[in-house]
Amino acid sequence: MILEVKDLRVEFPTRHGTLVAVQGISFAIAPGEVLGVVGESGAGKSLTGMAVIGLLEPPGRIAAGEIRLDGERIDNLPQEALRRIRGRRIGAIFQDPLTSLNPLYTVGEQLVETIRTHLDNDASEARARALALLREVGIPAPEARIDHYPHQFSGGMRQRVVIALAVCAEPQLIIADEPTTALDVSIQAQIIQLLKKLARERGTAVMLITHDMGVIAETADRVAVMYAGRIAEIGPVREVVRAARHPYTAGLMGSIPKIRDATQKKHAPLVQIEGAMPRLNAIPPGCAFHPRCTKVLERCKTERPEPRAAGANLTACWLYGPGPA
Amino acid sequence: MAPALLSGAQGPPPLLALENLGRDFDVSKPWLNRVVEGAPRQLLRAVDGVSFEVRRGETLALVGESGCGKSTLARLIVGLYAPSRGRIRFDGVEISGPEAQADTIHLRRRMQMIFQDPYASLNPRWRVREIVAEPILVLGLLKDENQISGRVAELLTQVGLVPEDGEKYPHQFSGGQRQRVSIARALSGQPEFLVCDEPTSALDVSVQAQILNLMSELQARLGLTYLFISHNLAVVSHIADRIGVMYLGRLVEIADAQDLFARPRHPYTRMLLDAVPDLEMSGRRRTPVAGEVPNPLAPPAGCAFHPRCPHANKRCKTELPRLISRDGAATACHAVEENRI
Amino acid sequence: MKFQGIWNDDLAYSFRNSPVAVVAAVLTLVCVGGALLAPWLAPYNPFDAASLDLNSALAPPAWTAQGAASHLLGTDDQGRDILSTIMYGARISLGVGAAAVLFALVLGVTLGLVAGYFGGKLDSFIMRVADVQLSFPSILIALLVDGVARVVLPGDRHDEIAIPVLILAIGISGWVQYARTVRGSTLVEKNKEYVQAARVIGRHPLAIMLRHLLPNVMGPVLVIATIHIATAIITEATLSFLGVGVPPTRPSLGTLISHGNEFLISGVWWIVLFPGLALVTLVLSVNLLGDWLRDALNPKLR
Numbered sequence: 001m002i003l004e005v006k007d008l009r010v011e012f013p014t015r016h017g018t019l020v021a022v023q024g025i026s027f028a029i030a031p032g033e034v035l036g037v038v039g040e041s042g043a044g045k046s047l048t049g050m051a052v053i054g055l056l057e058p059p060g061r062i063a064a065g066e067i068r069l070d071g072e073r074i075d076n077l078p079q080e081a082l083r084r085i086r087g088r089r090i091g092a093i094f095q096d097p098l099t100s101l102n103p104l105y106t107v108g109e110q111l112v113e114t115i116r117t118h119l120d121n122d123a124s125e126a127r128a129r130a131l132a133l134l135r136e137v138g139i140p141a142p143e144a145r146i147d148h149y150p151h152q153f154s155g156g157m158r159q160r161v162v163i164a165l166a167v168c169a170e171p172q173l174i175i176a177d178e179p180t181t182a183l184d185v186s187i188q189a190q191i192i193q194l195l196k197k198l199a200r201e202r203g204t205a206v207m208l209i210t211h212d213m214g215v216i217a218e219t220a221d222r223v224a225v226m227y228a229g230r231i232a233e234i235g236p237v238r239e240v241v242r243a244a245r246h247p248y249t250a251g252l253m254g255s256i257p258k259i260r261d262a263t264q265k266k267h268a269p270l271v272q273i274e275g276a277m278p279r280l281n282a283i284p285p286g287c288a289f290h291p292r293c294t295k296v297l298e299r300c301k302t303e304r305p306e307p308r309a310a311g312a313n314l315t316a317c318w319l320y321g322p323g324p325a
Numbered sequence: 326m327a328p329a330l331l332s333g334a335q336g337p338p339p340l341l342a343l344e345n346l347g348r349d350f351d352v353s354k355p356w357l358n359r360v361v362e363g364a365p366r367q368l369l370r371a372v373d374g375v376s377f378e379v380r381r382g383e384t385l386a387l388v389g390e391s392g393c394g395k396s397t398l399a400r401l402i403v404g405l406y407a408p409s410r411g412r413i414r415f416d417g418v419e420i421s422g423p424e425a426q427a428d429t430i431h432l433r434r435r436m437q438m439i440f441q442d443p444y445a446s447l448n449p450r451w452r453v454r455e456i457v458a459e460p461i462l463v464l465g466l467l468k469d470e471n472q473i474s475g476r477v478a479e480l481l482t483q484v485g486l487v488p489e490d491g492e493k494y495p496h497q498f499s500g501g502q503r504q505r506v507s508i509a510r511a512l513s514g515q516p517e518f519l520v521c522d523e524p525t526s527a528l529d530v531s532v533q534a535q536i537l538n539l540m541s542e543l544q545a546r547l548g549l550t551y552l553f554i555s556h557n558l559a560v561v562s563h564i565a566d567r568i569g570v571m572y573l574g575r576l577v578e579i580a581d582a583q584d585l586f587a588r589p590r591h592p593y594t595r596m597l598l599d600a601v602p603d604l605e606m607s608g609r610r611r612t613p614v615a616g617e618v619p620n621p622l623a624p625p626a627g628c629a630f631h632p633r634c635p636h637a638n639k640r641c642k643t644e645l646p647r648l649i650s651r652d653g654a655a656t657a658c659h660a661v662e663e664n665r666i
Numbered sequence: 667m668k669f670q671g672i673w674n675d676d677l678a679y680s681f682r683n684s685p686v687a688v689v690a691a692v693l694t695l696v697c698v699g700g701a702l703l704a705p706w707l708a709p710y711n712p713f714d715a716a717s718l719d720l721n722s723a724l725a726p727p728a729w730t731a732q733g734a735a736s737h738l739l740g741t742d743d744q745g746r747d748i749l750s751t752i753m754y755g756a757r758i759s760l761g762v763g764a765a766a767v768l769f770a771l772v773l774g775v776t777l778g779l780v781a782g783y784f785g786g787k788l789d790s791f792i793m794r795v796a797d798v799q800l801s802f803p804s805i806l807i808a809l810l811v812d813g814v815a816r817v818v819l820p821g822d823r824h825d826e827i828a829i830p831v832l833i834l835a836i837g838i839s840g841w842v843q844y845a846r847t848v849r850g851s852t853l854v855e856k857n858k859e860y861v862q863a864a865r866v867i868g869r870h871p872l873a874i875m876l877r878h879l880l881p882n883v884m885g886p887v888l889v890i891a892t893i894h895i896a897t898a899i900i901t902e903a904t905l906s907f908l909g910v911g912v913p914p915t916r917p918s919l920g921t922l923i924s925h926g927n928e929f930l931i932s933g934v935w936w937i938v939l940f941p942g943l944a945l946v947t948l949v950l951s952v953n954l955l956g957d958w959l960r961d962a963l964n965p966k967l968r
């Protein structure tokens with residue numbers, strides 16, 4: 001396993017008390033595997049990604065748990081050691097390609113700088129590597145474009161450059177936080193294909209964070225569904241998408257609009273989950289989802305379920321737990 | 326001569342009719358720069374030659390990616406921009422164009438708009454009840470304070486909030502709730518026609534489901550007509566009766582929703598449909614999507630889609646295709662016209 | 667205008683936790699309180715000629731050898747109690763400062779809103795005037811306005827209208843900073859959807875500017891105004907020091923400093939020192955308060 005996360009807990013001390021943003025997060029990613037982390041706003045998925053990379057904004061901090069990269073712990077490293085790991089062994093792709101690239105340097109300069117920081121290449125080797133990378137991510141005419149500035153690229157092309165930057169030091173793990181959200185739908189499909197290809201060919205583990213189930217269905221091998229700072233369900237993508245166990249996941253899948261098939265005049269109303277995800281400082285006792293759950297049991301209101309096996313998935317739900325239903 | 330419009334049923338005039346509507350933006354560099362650099366004037370044709378009708382009670386959706394002009398078109402219709410060319414007719418009366426009436430306020434009041442960004446579409450310094458009451462006051466629909474409060478409470482309940490929410494400020498609500506406030510505000514003016522500019526794009530998927538259901542329900546209850554703009558074909562599939570597809574400022578296809586999904590004609594429509602992620606995980610094969618939307622300032626000659634089109638021929642590179650009706654759908658594509666696809 | 671969004675827990679918390687802000691606020695309150703309540707608090711009325719006693723002229727402060735407890739900070743050459751003159755003088759300084767800031771604020775915010783909302787030639791014109799004015803030091807502008815007024819208005823009315831003219835002068839010299847900030851904020855807010863929604867509803871541009879835009883662009887203006895009060899008081903003091911500010915019958919702190927300056931050579935130091943200290947304390951504490959307010963209101967620093 002390239003990445004192993006055990007019982008991760010991220011807290012924010014505020015003057016109103018300590019806010020627990022995520023807790024009990026456990027998952028692992030194998031080489032070449034794409035793990036999707038999906039959830040709505042406020043579920044804590046981006047925070048989990050930031051915690052893994054070590055880019056949590058203070059006062060946020062990792063309060064408990066372990067993060068292991070290729071067997072070694074990285075959550076307790078000093079900033080300097082973390083900085084060396086970032087970029088070399090962990091690559092990152094963020095949502096907005098415009099702010100991920102420095103507008104004052106050409107694309108080539110940024111690639112070369114990163115390559116030379118982490119790999120032992122001289123200037124011409126680095127440039128050759130940069131050109132090969134640009135070609136690999138699908139930038140047409142890379143010899144010409146390598147000396148262009150970020151603003152000279154379109155949104156989709158810029159994101160490809162960002163991906164090139166993320167993989168140029170040959171990392172073992174890539175964290176991609178909403179990499180396609182800011183792009184047009186036809187470009188999204190292209191970027192998704194690219195990510196999958198890179199993961200497969202280079203054996204990189206990918207943690208794909210997004211709110212878009214469609215992207216997950218296309219890209220991920222396994223998926224973790226987060227709700228109110230915890231993992232509600234985790235399993236192979238086919239199982240989670242087509243046969244969700246957790247009522248939240250089921251509700252989520254039902255609320256996603258789908259293209260009607262040719263015989264329907266109009267769709268039935270979308271499945272809607274009543275209410276909204278609770279704020280961090282107002283998480284209900286027991287199972288955080290119970291106020292909105294259509295299958296709620298008495299137990300759910302007081303006892304919090306831990307993830308347990310339910311078919312091929314792990315689900316944090318009393319419907320699948322041992323003991324009285 | 327206006328291109329052939331989708332033939333609607335005979336009877337009362339369509340609620341909204343656009344004829345050859347166009348809007349240009351002058352994005353030239355400042356005069357001094359142009360003189361010094363010898364750069365030409367640059368005109369952005371955000372919307373060009375768009376014609377269609379919206380019938381009373383229906384939902385017409387406009388889909389397209391960034392730069393296709395759908396948002397500009399929405400603003401042209403409600404009067405936030407003035408058109409550069411063409412006409413707009415509302416309920417048979419011209420409100421914009423060469424023969425426009427001078428005083429079209431009373432007609433414009435029958436249409437309202439819902440915006441995309443739930444955070445920027447409500448004044449952060451106003452209370453919710455003031456926001457919702459504004460159209461009532463401006464349009465003079467009610468004068469008595471108590472009547473107005475009552476109406477505001479009624480509207481808030483209608484959109485799924487509670488009357489007590491009127492005392493709060495927008496920042497105290499979530500994105501989905503703010504959109505409900507926006508809808509309440511739009512409805513308070515008692516419009517017949519709602520232009521909805523990507524109203525759910527900024528919302529989480531489960532919240533989006535709530536808002537879409539709400540909008541369907543309100544339409545049925547109040548007899549509203551919607552122009553629904555989106556980039557997401559799946560969303561549109563749930564709410565639209567007819568769908569128009571836009572690309573780089575032009576309308577390239579318009580058809581009944583059922584028909585469009587069953588038999589997409591224009592290559593761009595097919596590409597859009599193909600790009601929708603496959604949640605059924607059926608493993609269907611998809612044609613790989615090619616290229617990106619070109620720079621609207623320098624659109625390709627002829628059909629703007631030809632660089633990305635697998636069926637482009639010589640004619641496509643030089644001649645702009647016109648919207649042609651056939652079998653109840655209208656498509657602007659030479660390949661379709663020539664029966665090549 | 668509603669301040670509810672600004673005056674919430676966070677602001678009060680930030681205030682409590684900033685010793686500088688608390689001290690500055692206390693000092694400001696003392697100065698303002700002393701100035702406003704001068705007629706009741708001051709031990710003497712220095713401008714009542716009948717109460718002056720030339721015998722006690724040039725008395726040094728109470729803690730020195732020749733000082734008397736009756737005049738805490740000593741007296742000037744006419745027997746006026748320094749402490750009282752400071753309190754009355756601060757009244758004038760603060761009054762002129764606050765009025766000038768109010769004038770500049772109203773003028774600047776109005777022009778900024780109009781320039782930002784309507785754009786085009788009106789915007790260009792207003793901004794060019796602002797740019798031209800900015801290339802002159804504000805003192806010069808104030809002197810210019812003052813000079814023009816003196817020429818235009820009848821000579822015997824000078825004393826009466828000197829203060830309004832002074833307020834006008836300082837106000838005109840300071841409107842630009844408000845206009846620029848408000849114009850920038852207006853340009854940003856004007857494109858937000860809530861303004862577009864108001865236009866779709868059919869609101870008149872004036873209503874949009876006053877009811878929708880104004881509450882949302884006023885934030886930075888308050889911070890500017892707080893710091894501007896300090897600058898305005900200094901400007902007034904400078905003008906009065908130069909003799910073109912307040913009339914001698916209503917001395918401000920600046921006049922007092924100027925007056926006291928003449929006696930420094932002969933070793934009489936208290937007439938210039940204490941008004942000077944008072945001016946510095948007032949201006950410094952208002953400045954510090956303004957600094958704190960700006961940082962506390964800055965959403966990015968929170």
